[in-house]
Every structure is written in structure tokens, then in C-alpha cells.
Amino acid sequence: MSSNPSVRCYAVGLLSDVEVSPDLISYIEQIESTFQPFQGEWMVHGSEPAVLEGQFGANIVIIGFPSSRCARAWYESVAYHELIRLRAENSRSVILLVEGVPAGYRATETAAKLKAMHRM
Numbered sequence: 252m253s254s255n256p257s258v259r260c261y262a263v264g265l266l267s268d269v270e271v272s273p274d275l276i277s278y279i280e281q282i283e284s285t286f287q288p289f290q291g292e293w294m295v296h297g298s299e300p301a302v303l304e305g306q307f308g309a310n311i312v313i314i315g316f317p318s319s320r321c322a323r324a325w326y327e328s329v330a331y332h333e334l335i336r337l338r339a340e341n342s343r344s345v346i347l348l349v350e351g352v353p354a355g356y357r358a359t360e361t362a363a364k365l366k367a368m369h370r371m
Contacts, residue, residue, distance in 0.1 A: 259351040260319040261294065262286075262326065264312035266342040278337035285334060289325035291316050309345075322348050 269275070283293075294313035316322040325331060326348065338344055365371070 255350065255353065256318050256320065258318070258353050260316045260322040261349050261351065262291070262312075262314040262316065262322050263347045263349060265309040265345040265347075266312065266338070267309040267344075269310060269342040272341050274337040275341040278334050278341075281334055282331075285328060285330040286314055286316075286325045288330075289316060289321045289328070291321070291325055319348060319350055 286292075291314045294315045296312050298311075300307060300311060314322075314325075316325065326346075
């Protein structure tokens, strides 16, 4: 990740084989208090995706942060690490941090970089 301070960063969770248990409910009840000190906010939580192509079998959670620095600080925080077990023992999870694009971004910028890298 580039750590561009002007670009939002998103923590994305893909959870499958979710077992609803008291521990998972406790995780859900507590997670918000772990990301709020890092200016995190819900983007997606509890909604089912409309799968338009391919197969997808997971629940999606997205938490937005003002920067990758804030997102990483949340993920590495003691408060969040105390909760990870509650999620991990009750689901198969993939957790990602991904930066958004800067304001005004155009896909042609990426196309130009790819062309240059692959001498097209």
C-alpha cells in the first residue's frame, strides 16, 4: 500500500462458514468501539450482495478509514486483537486493507502505467 494520506482506506472482511454463537455476537457488539478511535465507520455491514457474475458465498463487511495509517493502527490495536479470536473461531475469514483512489482518478491512468510496464 502506498500510504497516501489523502486517500481513504478500507478494511474488508469476507466471512464464510459463519457460526452464529455467543462469541460471534460478542464480537459484533464490541467491534465498533475498536475502530471508532481510529475514525473508522461502517460502509457495509449485514447486507447481502447481489451476485451478478460468478459464484460468491461470503458475508461482506467494509469499514472505511481516512487513511491506511488509521486502518493499520486499528487492525494492530490491542482492543481489536482481543476480539479477533471471537471471529476467527466462528468463521472462515479473509481480512484485507485496501486503499481507495484519489479524487479525480481515471482508469486511463492505470492503463497508461500498464502499457509502459508491458511496453505496449
